[in-house]
Amino acid sequence: MKELKFDTLVIGGGSAGMAAALEVSKRGFSVAVVERENSMGGILNQCIHNGFGLHHFNEELSGPAYAEKFIDMVESSNIKVFLDMTVMDMEETGDMKYVYGMSGKTGMIKFCVKTVIFANGCRERNRGSIGTPGTRPSGVFTAGLAQRLVNMEGYIPGKECVIVGSGDIGLIMARRMTWVGAKVKAVIEIQPYPAGLTRNIVQCLNDFNIPLYLSHVVGDIHGKDRVESIDVIPLKNGVEQKDKSFNIICDSLLLAVGLVPDNELAQKIGISINPETNGPIVDRQLMTGKNGIFACGNVLHVHDLVDFVTEESERCGKYAADYMDGKTFSDQYRTVPGQNIKYLVPNFYSPHRDNKFYLRTMIVKNRAELIVSVNGKEIFSKKLKHIQPSEMISFSILEDTVGAEIISECRNNTLEVKIV
Amino acid sequence: MSKIIFDIAIIGAGVVGAAIARKLSSYNLEIALIEKECDVSFGVSKANSGIIHGGFHHGSEYLKSKLEVQGNRMFDQLEQELHFPFRRCGIIVAAFSIEEMKTVEQLYLNGIANKVVGIEMCNRSRMLSLEPKLNTDVVGGLYAPAGGIIEPYRFVFSLVESALKNGVKLFTEFKVVSAEHNSEGYTVISENGNIVHSKWAVNASGLFADEISNIFNAEKFKITPRKGEEFLLDRNSAARTEHVVFPVPDHVSKGILIIPTVEGTTMLGPTAIPQDSKEDVSTTSVNLGMVFSSARRMVPSISQRDIITSFTGLRPVLESGDFYIDISKKQKHFIQVAGIQSPGLTAVPAIAEYVKDLVKKDGLILTEKSSYDPDIEKLPRMRTLNPEEADVLIQDDPSFGEIVCRCESVSEAEIVAAVKHGHTTLDGIKFYTRAQMGRCQGGFCTDRIIKIVQRETGLRYEDITKRGKDSWLIEDRIGDIKVNSYGSVE
Numbered sequence: 001m002k003e004l005k006f007d008t009l010v011i012g013g014g015s016a017g018m019a020a021a022l023e024v025s026k027r028g029f030s031v032a033v034v035e036r037e038n039s040m041g042g043i044l045n046q047c048i049h050n051g052f053g054l055h056h057f058n059e060e061l062s063g064p065a066y067a068e069k070f071i072d073m074v075e076s077s078n079i080k081v082f083l084d085m086t087v088m089d090m091e092e093t094g095d096m097k098y099v100y101g102m103s104g105k106t107g108m109i110k111f112c113v114k115t116v117i118f119a120n121g122c123r124e125r126n127r128g129s130i131g132t133p134g135t136r137p138s139g140v141f142t143a144g145l146a147q148r149l150v151n152m153e154g155y156i157p158g159k160e161c162v163i164v165g166s167g168d169i170g171l172i173m174a175r176r177m178t179w180v181g182a183k184v185k186a187v188i189e190i191q192p193y194p195a196g197l198t199r200n201i202v203q204c205l206n207d208f209n210i211p212l213y214l215s216h217v218v219g220d221i222h223g224k225d226r227v228e229s230i231d232v233i234p235l236k237n238g239v240e241q242k243d244k245s246f247n248i249i250c251d252s253l254l255l256a257v258g259l260v261p262d263n264e265l266a267q268k269i270g271i272s273i274n275p276e277t278n279g280p281i282v283d284r285q286l287m288t289g290k291n292g293i294f295a296c297g298n299v300l301h302v303h304d305l306v307d308f309v310t311e312e313s314e315r316c317g318k319y320a321a322d323y324m325d326g327k328t329f330s331d332q333y334r335t336v337p338g339q340n341i342k343y344l345v346p347n348f349y350s351p352h353r354d355n356k357f358y359l360r361t362m363i364v365k366n367r368a369e370l371i372v373s374v375n376g377k378e379i380f381s382k383k384l385k386h387i388q389p390s391e392m393i394s395f396s397i398l399e400d401t402v403g404a405e406i407i408s409e410c411r412n413n414t415l416e417v418k419i420v
Numbered sequence: 421m422s423k424i425i426f427d428i429a430i431i432g433a434g435v436v437g438a439a440i441a442r443k444l445s446s447y448n449l450e451i452a453l454i455e456k457e458c459d460v461s462f463g464v465s466k467a468n469s470g471i472i473h474g475g476f477h478h479g480s481e482y483l484k485s486k487l488e489v490q491g492n493r494m495f496d497q498l499e500q501e502l503h504f505p506f507r508r509c510g511i512i513v514a515a516f517s518i519e520e521m522k523t524v525e526q527l528y529l530n531g532i533a534n535k536v537v538g539i540e541m542c543n544r545s546r547m548l549s550l551e552p553k554l555n556t557d558v559v560g561g562l563y564a565p566a567g568g569i570i571e572p573y574r575f576v577f578s579l580v581e582s583a584l585k586n587g588v589k590l591f592t593e594f595k596v597v598s599a600e601h602n603s604e605g606y607t608v609i610s611e612n613g614n615i616v617h618s619k620w621a622v623n624a625s626g627l628f629a630d631e632i633s634n635i636f637n638a639e640k641f642k643i644t645p646r647k648g649e650e651f652l653l654d655r656n657s658a659a660r661t662e663h664v665v666f667p668v669p670d671h672v673s674k675g676i677l678i679i680p681t682v683e684g685t686t687m688l689g690p691t692a693i694p695q696d697s698k699e700d701v702s703t704t705s706v707n708l709g710m711v712f713s714s715a716r717r718m719v720p721s722i723s724q725r726d727i728i729t730s731f732t733g734l735r736p737v738l739e740s741g742d743f744y745i746d747i748s749k750k751q752k753h754f755i756q757v758a759g760i761q762s763p764g765l766t767a768v769p770a771i772a773e774y775v776k777d778l779v780k781k782d783g784l785i786l787t788e789k790s791s792y793d794p795d796i797e798k799l800p801r802m803r804t805l806n807p808e809e810a811d812v813l814i815q816d817d818p819s820f821g822e823i824v825c826r827c828e829s830v831s832e833a834e835i836v837a838a839v840k841h842g843h844t845t846l847d848g849i850k851f852y853t854r855a856q857m858g859r860c861q862g863g864f865c866t867d868r869i870i871k872i873v874q875r876e877t878g879l880r881y882e883d884i885t886k887r888g889k890d891s892w893l894i895e896d897r898i899g900d901i902k903v904n905s906y907g908s909v910e
Contacts, residue, residue, distance in 0.1 A: 001807060001808055001811040036823065036826065084822065086823035086826060086829075088802075088807065088810065088823075088829065089807060100807045102807075102810060102811075102814065102821050102823070103821050103822065104814060104818030104819055104820070104821035104822045104832075105818065105821070106821070107811045107814040107815055107821060108807045108808075108810050108811035108814065108821075110807065123859070123860045123863060123864065124860065124863045126728075126729075126860065126861045126863060127729070127861070128652070128727050128728045128729035128730060128861055129727065129728070131705065131708055131724075131727060131730070133702065133703045133704045133705045133708075134702050134703065135700075135701060135702045136701065136702075136703075136731060136732075137886070137891060138846075138885065138886035138887070138891035138892060138893055139893075141866075142861075142863045144863060145862070145863050145864075145866055145867065148867050149866075149867055149894070150898070152867070153867055153870075153871075154897050154898040154899065155867075155870075155881060155894040155896075155897060155898075156894065156895050156896040156897065156898060157893065157894060157895060158895050159895050159896070180898055181896075182895075220702070221702075224699060224890075225885075225886075225887070225888075225889045225890035225891040226890050226891055226892060251895070252895075264655070264656065264827075264859075267656055
């Protein structure tokens with residue numbers, strides 16, 4: 001078995017992995033990226049629609065075009081990329097990490113590295129995750145799989161579709177299926193409000209007269225061999241109104257019911273997971289509970305926009321380089337999500353450094369206020385025009401915002417964030 | 421072409437038919453194994469709980485008890501020959517009241533009467549030391565160390581592979597619609613007009629054994645499907661137990677079990693609801709709550725968050741509650757093997773022996789085949805190898821290094837092997853390799869599998885199915901239809 005030494009191994013060559021690897025490499029460290037597909041870019045490669053890069057590049061790009069910009073940078077750097085390679089296992093002794101990656105071309109390679117960055121993204125929730133009852137015919141696809149079949153392979157998985165979930169993936173697929181000649185008969189959303197961006201509701205549903213059923217769920221799937229129809233049940237105050245259920249004839253059901261960070265390997269080596277995000281618990285430097293092991297992008301928490309993934313991952317790359325330069329900070333305290341907050345990343349902050357936070361709220365509200373306090377004393381607040389669970393919120397607490405008079409050795413110095 | 425007259429035709433390629441076919445393939449016989457679905461193990465057997473039972477649930481007056489205990493003992497040798505995933509993890513029955521302990525004692529006495537080795541009564545602390553995840557309210561229970569778990573479909577696939585290796589002819593998509601008996605034997609005709617001639621016939625058709633018996637003009641009986649819903653939990657579930665955990669049974673079924681599957685997931689179920697339809701394998705939302713509350717009573721850490729999928733199996737139940745394995749009294753050279761519900765999987769090696777003795781008694785001449793080879797090739801599975809072993813394998817065949825299913829670490833070589841063994845549907849490949857069976861349920865690998873099947877078989881994309889018949893996957897291809905700029909088909 002071949003052994004290779006690098007300073008850093010990045011698991012995943014999508015938007016997160018490429019951004020992190022580039023930053024580590026810029027600091028003069030040797031970096032390897034392991035990617036299981038035959039090209040870098042990750043899920044961007046199948047997202048052929050526009051809307052990427054408005055924040056990061058100040059221009060509107062397709063997914064592959066956004067990826068291409070990073071692929072070019074990686075290819076002109078010293079980063080060593082291993083394509084078609086799957087990480088099979090990982091272990092650590094002292095400061096060294098050993099990662100086993102495998103491909104047909106290379107056989108099994110043992111990577112001996114100082115730092116590992118998890119950047120391997122998320123997977124889709126599926127029928128099992130949402131417990132949809134009924135028969136188990138062919139024709140039930142996750143939206144991402146359907147997107148790959150259509151955009152990468154040119155296969156059309158059905159002619160009469162119903163889409164479950166009005167998140168952006170569901171909306172984009174409603175338009176995509178229409179464009180390839182399928183009839184999209186309905187988009188079903190369990191919440192009383194759409195989960196996706198407003199621009200996508202307009203451009204993907206309204207422009208094609210696709211009905212959106214808010215506060216509805218799929219009751220049953222019918223069909224022995226292939227999907228023949230589904231039952232749709234309206235909700236009233238969150239309760240199923242079974243007497244008002246109706247049937248939609250269709251040959252396929254596309255499930256766009258959320259994403260889950262893919263953390264099996266991290267869990268296997270004993271990294272603690274935040275049950276709210278399904279991503280690792282990380283400190284201010286996005287380092288997991290294990291020294292030298294970092295996480296960024298959708299494997300840490302599911303992001304709305306790739307631009308945010310890039311921002312977070314570039315920081316992660318810098319932090320990993322800082323760690324190898326011996327710059328670590330012991331003056332870190334916990335962060336906790338308070339009122340109306342679903343989760344907050346990272347799980348620690350440092351009062352003497354800049355801290356960047358991403359969070360999701362649990363409520364829909366206009367004119368809300370985000371309030372940050374330490375030891376019960378408000379240190380920062382921010383007005384928010386409109387908030388909803390599907391839109392990630394970010395804010396920064398800069399160096400010395402938390403004054404020396406607030407931090408106390410006899411208090412826990414926890415930073416609490418709430419939205420009112 | 422001259423007409424082949426088989427010595428014996430076995431109707432049904434589930435676990436029962438497959439085991440009988442393999443057993444008989446050790447003799448000098450021409451054997452036809454007939455299946456209505458497009459692949460073997462696609463009926464009752466695919467949704468089996470996979471438990472090798474401990475021989476204590478039923479009294480010694482039942483045929484099924486005798487065969488269960490005999491069958492249980494035969495699995496070690498079968499595993500060595502056929503390499504299906506199997507582990508004797510042991511079975512415990514957990515009681516939560518003094519009343520339930522009385523039933524446990526009856527189970528213990530059943531086990532003793534059935535001559536089960538190693539069965540024991542356990543007090544509370546022994547139960548908790550055997551299975552620390554049990555609810556601490558447990559009062560006591562039963563421990564049967566010889567109980568175990570297997571992958572049922574892999575067991576069937578291995579039995580069939582062995583049978584085919586020893587000369588059995590397999591006929592799939594052969595739904596029997598008529599059977600005539602004349603001086604030469606049976607002429608069995610399928611729905612699509614194919615014909616098999618044979619001197620003897622075995623009815624191993626699971627849920628449809630009553631209908632097949634009628635077609636053969638043999639005994640009248642009724643098979644009532646009893647529905648069993650199962651829920652599968654992620655590999656990382658904190659609730660995975662060491663043993664198969666049973667509640668104290670009631671008079672209908674063995675109750676909701678916690679099954680640490682042999683391949684690392686955890687399964688909860690099955691429910692037990694009689695129904696009329698032999699086709700309805702739908703799941704319901706009502707039963708989900710029932711299954712979880714029953715299972716959580718035994719192991720409180722079980723969480724609905726860990727569900728990766730659910731499915732339904734149907735048990736073929738006879739009114740007697742026992743197996744019906746006998747030479748037909750109405751029809752010549754016809755062997756009934758019906759009502760093979762739990763513990764059918766456990767009993768099946770013994771059922772095959774029993775049927776072999778019956779056909780011999782009925783006049784079929786059995787002479788041992790000198791060329792009979794009980795062993796099949798052991799296929800490497802990437803997920804079971806350490807890095808060094810994997811590296812050696814990849815040097816030999818690079819396609820072992822290409823992972824297709826990331827959740828279950830299934831390599832391209834394993835998918836190709838499935839196709840080469842005749843499993844060309846997505847479900848067939850799933851049952852053979854576990855690809856699509858993990859937490860993403862095929863979200864990442866379905867497109868890759870479709871491509872490999874196309875490459876290996878030459879099938880067109882529209883001919884690839886989930887499980888045969890009308891279970892198509894791909895409707896069309898971009899470019900085959902014309903769309904105008906408004907998104908309408910021209």
